[in-house]
Amino acid sequence: MNVLEVKDLSIQFGGLRAVDNFNMTIKKGQLYGLIGPNGAGKTTVFNMLTGVYKPTEGHIFLDGEEITGKPTIKINQMGIARTFQNIRLFGDMSVLNNVKAGLHNQIKCSLWSNLFRLPSNFKVEREMNKKAMSLLEVFGLDKFANHKAKNLPYGEQRKLEIARALATNPKLLLLDEPAAGMNPNETAELMENIRFIRDNFDMTILLIEHDMRLVSGICEELTVLNFGSVLAQGETSEVLNNPEVVKAYLGD
Amino acid sequence: MSKLKTMRQSTRKKCFILLGMLIAFGIFEILIATNTLSNQMQNLLVPMCYNIILAVSLNLVVGILGELSLGHAGFMCVGAFVGAFVSKVLGVLYPDLSKWIVFPLAFLIGGLVAAIFGLLVGFTILRLKGDYLAIVTLAAGEIIWNIFSVTYAAVDNGKIRFSLGGTNIKGLSPSAKQIATGAQGISGIDPLSSNAGVRFAIAFAITFVVVWLVLNFIHSRTGRAVQSYRDNRIAAESIGINITKYRLITIVLSAFLAGIAGVLYSHELGVISAKQEVFGYVMSINILVFVVLGGMGSTLGSIIAAVLLTVLPEWLRVLNDYRMLIYAVVLIGVMLINNNPTISSYVDAFKNKVKSLFKRKNKAKEAQ
Numbered sequence: 001m002n003v004l005e006v007k008d009l010s011i012q013f014g015g016l017r018a019v020d021n022f023n024m025t026i027k028k029g030q031l032y033g034l035i036g037p038n039g040a041g042k043t044t045v046f047n048m049l050t051g052v053y054k055p056t057e058g059h060i061f062l063d064g065e066e067i068t069g070k071p072t073i074k075i076n077q078m079g080i081a082r083t084f085q086n087i088r089l090f091g092d093m094s095v096l097n098n099v100k101a102g103l104h105n106q107i108k109c110s111l112w113s114n115l116f117r118l119p120s121n122f123k124v125e126r127e128m129n130k131k132a133m134s135l136l137e138v139f140g141l142d143k144f145a146n147h148k149a150k151n152l153p154y155g156e157q158r159k160l161e162i163a164r165a166l167a168t169n170p171k172l173l174l175l176d177e178p179a180a181g182m183n184p185n186e187t188a189e190l191m192e193n194i195r196f197i198r199d200n201f202d203m204t205i206l207l208i209e210h211d212m213r214l215v216s217g218i219c220e221e222l223t224v225l226n227f228g229s230v231l232a233q234g235e236t237s238e239v240l241n242n243p244e245v246v247k248a249y250l251g252d
Numbered sequence: 253m254s255k256l257k258t259m260r261q262s263t264r265k266k267c268f269i270l271l272g273m274l275i276a277f278g279i280f281e282i283l284i285a286t287n288t289l290s291n292q293m294q295n296l297l298v299p300m301c302y303n304i305i306l307a308v309s310l311n312l313v314v315g316i317l318g319e320l321s322l323g324h325a326g327f328m329c330v331g332a333f334v335g336a337f338v339s340k341v342l343g344v345l346y347p348d349l350s351k352w353i354v355f356p357l358a359f360l361i362g363g364l365v366a367a368i369f370g371l372l373v374g375f376t377i378l379r380l381k382g383d384y385l386a387i388v389t390l391a392a393g394e395i396i397w398n399i400f401s402v403t404y405a406a407v408d409n410g411k412i413r414f415s416l417g418g419t420n421i422k423g424l425s426p427s428a429k430q431i432a433t434g435a436q437g438i439s440g441i442d443p444l445s446s447n448a449g450v451r452f453a454i455a456f457a458i459t460f461v462v463v464w465l466v467l468n469f470i471h472s473r474t475g476r477a478v479q480s481y482r483d484n485r486i487a488a489e490s491i492g493i494n495i496t497k498y499r500l501i502t503i504v505l506s507a508f509l510a511g512i513a514g515v516l517y518s519h520e521l522g523v524i525s526a527k528q529e530v531f532g533y534v535m536s537i538n539i540l541v542f543v544v545l546g547g548m549g550s551t552l553g554s555i556i557a558a559v560l561l562t563v564l565p566e567w568l569r570v571l572n573d574y575r576m577l578i579y580a581v582v583l584i585g586v587m588l589i590n591n592n593p594t595i596s597s598y599v600d601a602f603k604n605k606v607k608s609l610f611k612r613k614n615k616a617k618e619a620q
């Protein structure tokens with residue numbers, strides 16, 4: 001079954017066609033990579049998938065349902081969660097509260113029960129704490145639960161963003177350069193984390209990454225973008241050996 | 253173990269603040285009962301209370317939602333006038349009605365009408381941010397007190413009559429009872445009690461409940477949604493939080509509480525008039541000073557700053573002429589300190605040291 005189907009997606013910024021006629025299909029449970037040189041339009045694709053940008057042309061289907069042009073909030077509620085290339089955590093909130101904010105639409109109670117501390121408020125807090133701690137444990141972040149998010153080391157911040165995205169219980173998880181700024185050890189750990197999420201959370205994952213070890217290590221299929229258009233698409237080893245791709249990456 | 257700790261942290265903070273308030277209240281009541289408190293100080297107790305309410309409610313918008321509002325006194329103005337109006341009108345129409353019905357109604361209606369004004373302002377600023385928002389809230393605050401400065405109200409033959417034209421209502425019968433008189437406002441508002449101790453007790457009870465509600469709000473699912481908007485709007489949207497809704501909720505709640513403070517204010521003073529100094533932007537900025545001095549986002553800080561800045565000007569009467577000047581200098585100082593990474597890292601280190609001292613003490617206790 002296809003979790004994500006993108007058809008003829010394009011976007012125009014003034015004179016620049018940042019993404020042109022982009023097509024992609026991701027099956028349930030797949031670990032899919034989106035790669036390409038700087039400025040190729042990868043993040044722009046993410047922004048269109050999550051409703052941050054409205055595509056000029058084309059269609060996006062999530063689980064067969066059209067989500068093109070829907071607002072970001074709605075798209076998240078329908079099942080796409082993401083992380084950001086330039087980390088966007090809730091810096092002044094605790095690590096735990098970042099994840100609990102992610103649980104906002106999963107575990108609910110009314111404003112009145114918050115204000116007057118009705119029993120449902122305590123029940124929700126208990127459930128949220130439990131769920132959030134178990135998500136933090138996946139990334140070894142539970143020991144930082146009470147720290148402010150902005151005080152975490154860089155690599156841990158990236159992981160916290162993933163934990164927060166997972167908290168929204170998505171069908172599809174989008175990771176924008178999750179290994180950026182990590183050392184080889186941290187990257188190896190992250191690869192384990194990503195595999196673990198896919199296997200244990202039954203997740204479909206699309207990731208953008210420049211680190212070729214990570215890409216070749218965990219991605220099953222790839223799409224290569226170059227100047228906004230698809231250069232190659234298919235199984236990872238094939239795509240990486242494609243002479244066109246090698247040329248785009250290494251230059252002439 | 254760590255789970256338990258995380259659950260306790262916010263609750264512990266809350267208990268600390270509420271307990272502190274209760275203790276302070278107890279001390280003041282004893283001082284009143286034993287007549288050790290100067291008259292001047294006694295007169296400051298209720299103002300302390302409404303200033304605390306104003307500070308913690310503005311902190312919701314400025315510190316928790318992260319948006320600059322310069323019209324908070326406007327909502328207080330609504331509460332002051334509507335609350336006074338309700339208790340005066342009820343006094344005229346139903347002279348036998350118990351105070352225990354009239355005053356709660358005054359607080360409730362005063363707060364609710366202020367909340368409606370909050371909703372209106374909230375809707376107009378839906379798409380605004382930053383400087384624009386500050387300007388619009390400033391204007392909204394000015395509009396509000398100006399509306400009340402041209403409002404006339406009277407009870408005539410059991411009917412309530414209004415005029416918004418800046419002149420008194422035409423064709424009033426001689427037996428009519430004037431309630432609001434334009435720029436002169438409303439006078440002869442019954443005090444909550446003639447006994448200073450009781451008045452303070454009522455004001456304190458209201459303040460206590462308000463602080464409890466505010467703390468509950470901040471440390472809850474709703475509060476987290478609001479703070480996520482403050483910290484990163486795009487990320488908040490990306491995790492499916494309906495930011496428009498939570499923005500409105502915060503602004504309305506804040507306006508409601510400011511309205512409550514206003515009702516307290518008008519019943520304490522007995523006479524109110526819609527004037528720039530009392531309900532205009534000067535007052536809004538005074539309230540903002542509480543919040544900024546207390547450290548934006550900190551409820552405890554807002555409370556302490558509100559108390560200190562209520563008492564200090566009275567103690568330093570001599571300096572009163574320079575008050576606004578001193579405020580300005582202090583504000584600039586605080587802003588500079590907050591925005592200076594070196595200084596704020598020193599402050600953080602100091603805070604951590606104090607915290608670890610407490611922790612060690614606790615551990616030592618546990619070991620015993």
Ligand SMILES: Nc1ncnc2c1ncn2[C@@H]1O[C@H](COP(=O)(O)OP(=O)(O)OP(=O)(O)O)[C@@H](O)[C@H]1O
Binds near residue numbers: 013018038039040045
């Ligand atoms: N809002 C925008 N307005 C105008 N141009 C934009 C906008 N967003 C992106 N672009 C342009 O679109 C192109 C693709 O940008 P994008 O951020 O998608 O690249 P990327 O593949 O993610 O690159 P990197 O690997 O550096 O992150 C760039 O030329 C960029 O300048």
Ligand SMILES: [Mg+2]
Binds near residue numbers: 042
């Ligand atoms: Mg990018």
